[in-house]
Amino acid sequence: MIDLRSDTVTQPTAGMRKAMMEAPVGDDVFGDDPTVNRLQAISAERAGKEAGLFLPTGTQSNLAGLMAHCERGDEYIVGQNAHTYKYEGGGAAVLGSIQPQPLANAADGTIPLDLVAAAIKPDDTHFAKTRLLALENTIGGKVLPASYVAEATSFAKSKGLATHLDGARIWNVMVASNASLADLCGGFDTVSMCFSKGMGAPVGSVLVGSKELIKRAARWRKTLGGGMRQAGVLAAACLYALDHHLTRLRTDHENAEKLAKGLGEIPALKITSQSTNMVFVAVPEKDCAPLATFLKERGILTLMSPNLRLVTHGDMTVADIDTAIAAFKAYFK
């Protein structure tokens, strides 16, 4: 199978499974797991933050982060297309009693700062208290312009807002822009990073920030059911990914570029964007269902839609990309 649905489908490699098997462990709810502690410390250090917290998923990591910043009745400003707002079951509102203030993302994934400024509520009993600005990088595979991140985070600070980054794919940003993790996280109070996407771990995210914020997030993690016991088995996979899978992401980006180029030669298709490990393709509505079936019969899995997202990852070779391109071409011939 050539699985283009997501980079979450990656299987743990043999080396990763071995590292998991050999990991020293303890009860992490008591803070006793040496492998979790090591992952938290290394993640924090590389991100230039005081502390880190290991959580089972990116959804919980974002939510614990938002809840560390915001009280009941506070508000966070977030992009209309942001994962935190759109794809996490409304957790901030449902479980955190935090009101989202979604704003339209520009085509490059940024939230225009004039919109942010206009959305900040005055201190008035009519309004929720605007507490936080949340950004996402990459967003739809796109790397946020570094100048925008610098401007947005300093603007938020000047308005007394805290800042959170959903950096589920921050690793792809590092590789695409040759930036250090500390540079990319610098302006943010908290950053959530996923190991279960292109990094190839079976599960796991780390939230980084100040000691005080991480202490608050750890409390919410327990409340949200994310306190795990011998979690070092999982943290070992994340540590292994940091050492062995990070620079490999470059290949995913090259494969996505190759895929976009190949599919771009098909007149019926239009490449709407290609950045890092994602390709977005406009597919004629009438072709969606038959194309999906045609591809599936040839061992190619997609989440077919008129705005098709194709994602490259480590369980895919250059030859697989050629096979996929050839299959699309065969359908449209």
Ligand SMILES: *Cc1c(COP(=O)(O)O)cnc(C)c1O
């Ligand atoms: C995958 C993802 C998350 C977290 O997803 P989980 O499946 O809960 O780990 C958060 N933000 C973005 C942008 C993501 O792609």
